[in-house]
Amino acid sequence: MKSNQTLAAWVFTGPALIVIGLFFLVPVLLALGLSFTDFDIYALASLKNVQFVGLDNYLTVLRMGLFWKALGNTLYFVVVGVPLSIGAALGAALLVHSRLARWKGFFRTALFTPVVANIIAVAVIWKYLFQQQYGIVNYVLGWFGVQPIDWLGNPHMAMPTIIFFALWKNFGYAMVIVLAGLQAIPDELYEAARLDGASTWRQVRHITLPMLGPTLMTVGLLTMVGYFQLFAEPYVMTEGGPLQSTLSVLYLMYNQGFDWWNLGLASAIAFTLFVFTLAATFLLVRVGRRKGWV
Amino acid sequence: MKSSRAAVWGVNALLALLALLALFPLLWMLSVSLMPLGSASTFPPPLLPVHPTLANYRALFVGADLGRYLLNSLIVSGGITLGSLACNVLAGYAFAKLRYAGRERTFNLLLGALVIPTQVAMMPLFLLARELHIVNSYAGVILPSLASIFGIYLVRQYARAIPTEMLEAARIDGASEFRIFARVVLPLLKPIILTLTILTFLTAWNDFMWPLIVLTGSSHYTLPIALASLARQHNQDVEMLMAGSMVTVVPVLVLFLLLQRYYIQGLLLGSVKG
Numbered sequence: 001m002k003s004n005q006t007l008a009a010w011v012f013t014g015p016a017l018i019v020i021g022l023f024f025l026v027p028v029l030l031a032l033g034l035s036f037t038d039f040d041i042y043a044l045a046s047l048k049n050v051q052f053v054g055l056d057n058y059l060t061v062l063r064m065g066l067f068w069k070a071l072g073n074t075l076y077f078v079v080v081g082v083p084l085s086i087g088a089a090l091g092a093a094l095l096v097h098s099r100l101a102r103w104k105g106f107f108r109t110a111l112f113t114p115v116v117a118n119i120i121a122v123a124v125i126w127k128y129l130f131q132q133q134y135g136i137v138n139y140v141l142g143w144f145g146v147q148p149i150d151w152l153g154n155p156h157m158a159m160p161t162i163i164f165f166a167l168w169k170n171f172g173y174a175m176v177i178v179l180a181g182l183q184a185i186p187d188e189l190y191e192a193a194r195l196d197g198a199s200t201w202r203q204v205r206h207i208t209l210p211m212l213g214p215t216l217m218t219v220g221l222l223t224m225v226g227y228f229q230l231f232a233e234p235y236v237m238t239e240g241g242p243l244q245s246t247l248s249v250l251y252l253m254y255n256q257g258f259d260w261w262n263l264g265l266a267s268a269i270a271f272t273l274f275v276f277t278l279a280a281t282f283l284l285v286r287v288g289r290r291k292g293w294v
Numbered sequence: 295m296k297s298s299r300a301a302v303w304g305v306n307a308l309l310a311l312l313a314l315l316a317l318f319p320l321l322w323m324l325s326v327s328l329m330p331l332g333s334a335s336t337f338p339p340p341l342l343p344v345h346p347t348l349a350n351y352r353a354l355f356v357g358a359d360l361g362r363y364l365l366n367s368l369i370v371s372g373g374i375t376l377g378s379l380a381c382n383v384l385a386g387y388a389f390a391k392l393r394y395a396g397r398e399r400t401f402n403l404l405l406g407a408l409v410i411p412t413q414v415a416m417m418p419l420f421l422l423a424r425e426l427h428i429v430n431s432y433a434g435v436i437l438p439s440l441a442s443i444f445g446i447y448l449v450r451q452y453a454r455a456i457p458t459e460m461l462e463a464a465r466i467d468g469a470s471e472f473r474i475f476a477r478v479v480l481p482l483l484k485p486i487i488l489t490l491t492i493l494t495f496l497t498a499w500n501d502f503m504w505p506l507i508v509l510t511g512s513s514h515y516t517l518p519i520a521l522a523s524l525a526r527q528h529n530q531d532v533e534m535l536m537a538g539s540m541v542t543v544v545p546v547l548v549l550f551l552l553l554q555r556y557y558i559q560g561l562l563l564g565s566v567k568g
Binding site: 004005006007008009010012013015016017019020022023024025026027028030031034092095096098100101102103106107109110111112113114116117118119120121122124125126127128129133134135136139168172173176177180218219222225228229231232235236250253254257258263266267270271273274277278281 | 301302305306308309312313315316317319320322323326334335336337338339380381382384385387388389392393394395397400404407409410411412413414415416417418419420421422437438440441442443446470471472475496499500502503507517518521522525532535536538539540542543546547550551554557558561562565
């Protein structure tokens with residue numbers, strides 16, 4: 001009986017384990033190895049040209065001005081983008097959940113739609129909506145007397161524009177999860193507060209937000225990890241420019257790895273980004289622990 | 295309760311405004327895709343096509359091989375969905391219900407690996423694909439996605455609710471483990487299979503970075519890769535790019551609208567443990 005189950009279990013899990021092992025776990029270990037070599041375009045021709053270089057790639061990364069620029073851009077995107085996305089998601093969820101809202105199903109679906117729309121397609125759309133001369137964004141702002149802005153062509157505006165785009169694209173995802181969190185809060189809590197004469201705002205402040213803590217923590221973490229992997233947005237909208245103002249760490253990895261074929265250096269960049277992502281995750285989890293949200 | 299009319303109006307007006315903001319770019323895409331080439335780049339920007347035309351779609355399918363990219367996307371996403379469903383459902387069930395030595399250790403190893411971003415693996419993965427001669431092929435995109443830790447986790451969470459007595463009863467009747475899986479377990483897993491199907495298909499359809507790396511020539515481009523490349527070459531042709539965006543967005547949007555409930559459920563299950 002037992003041995004039947006053991007055999008069946010390995011047969012059942014075998015295909016998945018082989019795929020994950022061969023195409024993910026082993027490559028991750030190889031990537032660590034690769035990051036200690038000078039694997040470049042010559043190595044692509046013949047493996048004889050590969051040399052072990054120890055920590056050289058990591059030192060190169062840490063001395064590379066462009067890496068710090070890319071890391072700064074990525075952190076900018078994360079630090080501004082995550083709170084905005086979670087804030088918008090919370091606001092939208094509260095509105096959809098409100099007793100006063102009609103057509104809840106329609107609104108929920110409508111607000112979620114950008115999440116499933118293909119990112120390349122919507123990035124192309126927004127690129128034209130943000131176009132300086134004929135774009136609708138500048139046209140609408142013109143009604144209020146705002147002079148046309150070069151959203152994606154100005155080094156100071158490009159990253160905020162991409163953050164706005166990411167907000168539009170992603171807030172629905174967090175909203176759906178927050179909505180489920182809202183639905184899980186027992187009605188009795190609100191009834192009791194209403195009997196005590198608490199205003200709507202006080203109910204949100206003292207019941208909803210504290211009860212939502214763990215949910216917000218979870219979506220915050222998921223969103224943050226995703227935002228550290230910024231790539232497709234600048235790839236389509238700005239190609240990392242202008243003046244590298246939207247170059248992300250992952251974009252730099254892609255450039256180094258697959259434009260210049262410095263696969264060793266690219267692997268070191270990937271692991272460095274991984275370390276920063278982990279550090280930020282631990283930091284957020286620690287804050288969450290202190291507040292009792294984890 | 296004194297929910298004043300003004301408050302009702304306020305909440306619903308705000309929601310309508312948000313919905314408009316969310317949907318406007320997609321409606322604009324549809325509208326511009328029907329405009330003759332060159333007519334969207336005027337001031338003030340036109341909202342509706344004066345002379346609607348399908349010329350952009352025709353140009354893309356006849357002149358830019360869009361039909362081929364659509365087919366590529368369908369093959370790749372379909373292949374990934376079918377293959378990874380088989381792998382993930384079998385494995386998820388085994389991790390949930392079969393008792394054997396090494397189960398917890400294997401599963402925990404997988405869960406731990408979930409924190410590693412997939413991009414870390416991409417450089418060696420490309421070299422591996424070169425060794426296997428699957429660069430620039432369907433297999434190059436499909437093979438690495440044929441199983442996913444997240445999918446296994448999702449199925450395992452769901453399958454844990456299957457009563458063990460049911461399985462034991464089938465075993466006492468002499469049914470083989472595979473028969474039990476096919477006859478008893480699979481029907482019970484139908485909802486999570488539907489959820490996993492739509493999640494996987496959408497993820498595969500929308501995947502960008504790995505296909506961009508492994509598809510080195512345009513013959514096997516999926517729609518997102520083709521669209522990104524088109525957007526770089528035809529910077530001026532908004533109308534045509536919007537037609538291309540439509541073809542990239544609409545199939546999965548329809549699928550999502552049809553199976554919304556299952557999709558959302560998958561998102562929620564996946565976020566429970568982070």
